[in-house]
Amino acid sequence: MKICALFGGPHKKGNTATLLEEVLDGAREAGHETLRIDLAGMDIRPCKGCMACKKPKAAGCVQKDAMPEVLDTVRAADVLIFATPMYWWNLAGPLKNTVDRFFALPFNVAAEESAFAGKKAMLVMTSGQPSDRDGREGLEMIFKKMCTFTGMQWMGTVTAGTNDIPLSQQPEALRTARDAGAGL
Ligand SMILES: Cc1cc2nc3c(=O)[nH]c(=O)nc-3n(C[C@H](O)[C@H](O)[C@H](O)COP(=O)(O)O)c2cc1C
Numbered sequence: 001m002k003i004c005a006l007f008g009g010p011h012k013k014g015n016t017a018t019l020l021e022e023v024l025d026g027a028r029e030a031g032h033e034t035l036r037i038d039l040a041g042m043d044i045r046p047c048k049g050c051m052a053c054k055k056p057k058a059a060g061c062v063q064k065d066a067m068p069e070v071l072d073t074v075r076a077a078d079v080l081i082f083a084t085p086m087y088w089w090n091l092a093g094p095l096k097n098t099v100d101r102f103f104a105l106p107f108n109v110a111a112e113e114s115a116f117a118g119k120k121a122m123l124v125m126t127s128g129q130p131s132d133r134d135g136r137e138g139l140e141m142i143f144k145k146m147c148t149f150t151g152m153q154w155m156g157t158v159t160a161g162t163n164d165i166p167l168s169q170q171p172e173a174l175r176t177a178r179d180a181g182a183g184l
Helices: 015-029 067-076 093-104 136-150 171-182
Strands: 002-007 033-038 079-085 120-127 153-161
Touching (some): 002 067, 015 120, 033 067, 067 093, 079 093, 120 136, 136 153, 153 171
Parallel strands (some): 002 033, 120 153
């Protein structure tokens, strides 16, 4: 399967990237093809909400930035991994902007025309607070609802809290992440 990881954090080697790489290593070991897109710093502008992409015969989004290429990769993927540090109980901005721009793809249509139906989706998230106190259910709810709405299969959340113990000293969390990747 083709796995596309949309990474929204600012730190290319931070906690979230470390957890994500474990997932991707596990997936590669299981024979999957992986691609990680580091969204922070890319020219991905916020959705304007202009609805031009929904007009009859619209040719996608009117904004000419890096997003059309990202959307092509999203369309071609069998699995989408959404990877983000928790920022104020929410997605980091670059990932939020990217998900908003999914609006330019067909999503509320018959499965055979949908850009999302049949894909698998997973959330990889780190937070400061331990995962039983981090409010992860809010972020999970967003992705579960997105999956229900678009016809994607929810594959669950891989998560770790990082304030008390550095992620590098959490072998259990890293092993769980690798296993989750292998199980995609
Ligand atoms: C702007 C900002 C907002 C944050 N909001 C939260 C939060 O709401 N809950 C939480 O548990 N941790 C929060 N954190 C902590 C980060 O989620 C945590 O340190 C994370 O592991 C950082 O990942 P990174 O190393 O990939 O950047 C926040 C950090 C920043 C910088």
